[in-house]
Amino acid sequence: MPPGVASGSMRPMSERTTAKHRKFLVVADGTPESEVAIHFASLRALHTDGVVTLLAVIPPADSAGQWLGVQNLMREEARAEAESVLHKLAAHVNDYAGIKPELVIRDGLLSEELHKFIEEDKDIAILVLAAGTGKDGPGPLVSTIGGKGFPIPVTVVPGDLTEEAIRALA
Secondary structure (H helix, E strand, O other): OOOOOOOOOOOOHHHOOOOOOOEEEEEOOOOHHHHHHHHHHHHHHHHHOOEEEEEEEEOOOOOOOOOHHHHHHHHHHHHHHHHHHHHHHHHHHHHHHOOOOEEEEEEOOHHHHHHHHHHHOOOEEEEEEEEOOOOOOOOHHHHHHHOOOOOOOEEEEEOOOOHHHHHHHO
16 A cells, blocks of 8 residues: 555556556636646557546536526536637647547536545546646645545646656657
8 A cells, every 4th residue: 555545546457447548537617727637648548548537517506695596597607618618628638639528517526526436437537737836836736635635546747847848758
């Protein structure tokens, strides 16, 4: 068991399906770092005959003082925006690496939905994240994952990698 990983938190190899293509999961959150993660995952998938899965998570709406109709409209607009972003990113992945990614939208809290999705889709082999480069540290998702065990391997790439570096590493 790797250091820092709680016993029983990693997914045993026997639980994975024998899928022909392993999936590289990237959280598509619109940050500049997520583009680096998408580039890295796309090239890794290309080089290993894998698949890129782009995940967008729509956070719960703040329901304080809002009518149900307004909440529903806000949720529909958030979903339409997530779909638009994912389709643009899918076109970018296709142009960049010549592969067609899988697109997934979930509703809820990011860390919870990420864990649920990984548990549900046994073909996801690696979560690819890019660390933030600002003064605020690596970012909330990288910080959250670094603090507790995770059921699959996580690759964290520096968020400021150049295209040359990404191509050399992937």
